[in-house]
Amino acid sequence: MSSSQHARPDHPIHDLMVRRWSPYAFSDKLVPAADLRSVFEAARWAASSYNEQPWRYIVATKDDSAAFNRLLACLVEANQEWAKDVPVLAIGCTHLKFSRNGKPNGVAIHDLGLASAQLTLEATSRGLVVHQMAGILPDKVRLQYHVPEDVQPLTALAIGYAADPANLPEKYRPRDTTPRSRNPLSSFVFGSDWGSPAPIVSPS
Numbered sequence: 001m002s003s004s005q006h007a008r009p010d011h012p013i014h015d016l017m018v019r020r021w022s023p024y025a026f027s028d029k030l031v032p033a034a035d036l037r038s039v040f041e042a043a044r045w046a047a048s049s050y051n052e053q054p055w056r057y058i059v060a061t062k063d064d065s066a067a068f069n070r071l072l073a074c075l076v077e078a079n080q081e082w083a084k085d086v087p088v089l090a091i092g093c094t095h096l097k098f099s100r101n102g103k104p105n106g107v108a109i110h111d112l113g114l115a116s117a118q119l120t121l122e123a124t125s126r127g128l129v130v131h132q133m134a135g136i137l138p139d140k141v142r143l144q145y146h147v148p149e150d151v152q153p154l155t156a157l158a159i160g161y162a163a164d165p166a167n168l169p170e171k172y173r174p175r176d177t178t179p180r181s182r183n184p185l186s187s188f189v190f191g192s193d194w195g196s197p198a199p200i201v202s203p204s
């Protein structure tokens with residue numbers, strides 16, 4: 001990957017998080033199945049409310065073109081445009097009810113996010129990149145894969161190896177070459193009042 005896309009943190013963070021990013025340009029190189037197993041194993045070991053593990057993933061790899069195209073068709077058109085070239089696609093779903101009592105799991109979406117975050121860092125450690133997408137067609141996922149009513153298809157994940165953005169369609173190129181930015185800690189770590197930066201982030 002281009003190091004220009006590395007995070008430039010204000011405070012030291014783990015190298016895996018420095019290197020994680022969401023590219024549009026993917027190489028067509030296939031991902032070894034053993035790496036993919038480890039990537040989903042990392043999701044498996046995420047924390048979750050009551051250890052419910054509400055996450056579910058539907059996965060398709062480029063070497064099975066029928067399965068891949070079926071999954072690709074569940075993305076919105078704008079995402080299909082670049083994701084058609086990635087070697088692995090997944091749809092992240094989450095079970096909205098606790099299996100123990102059938103009651104709503106108010107953090108099911110949160111827990112899918114945690115699992116996908118772990119998955120992403122494991123992928124990064126293996127030289128892979130993950131680009132998540134909210135732009136999916138949930139009803140189509142439901143229909144195509146017979147997703148039960150209590151399960152919400154929520155995100156897609158493109159998994160593979162970053163490639164040279166020079167080969168991207170012009171409109172996507174700046175997104176892979178513009179330096180990444182973030183809001184400062186003082187804008188979201190509060191102390192005595194909403195909007196008031198916590199002392200730890202604004203030492204006097």
Ligand SMILES: Cc1cc2nc3c(=O)[nH]c(=O)nc-3n(C[C@H](O)[C@H](O)[C@H](O)COP(=O)(O)O)c2cc1C
Pocket residue numbers: 020021022023079131132133134135136155180
């Ligand atoms: C839950 C989620 C949904 C996203 N949805 C889309 C999407 O539909 N299409 C897209 O191109 N990027 C999508 N992204 C990628 C974000 O735009 C990207 O993470 C953000 O710009 C920060 O860039 P970085 O991941 O390289 O740090 C999504 C990311 C997340 C985590």
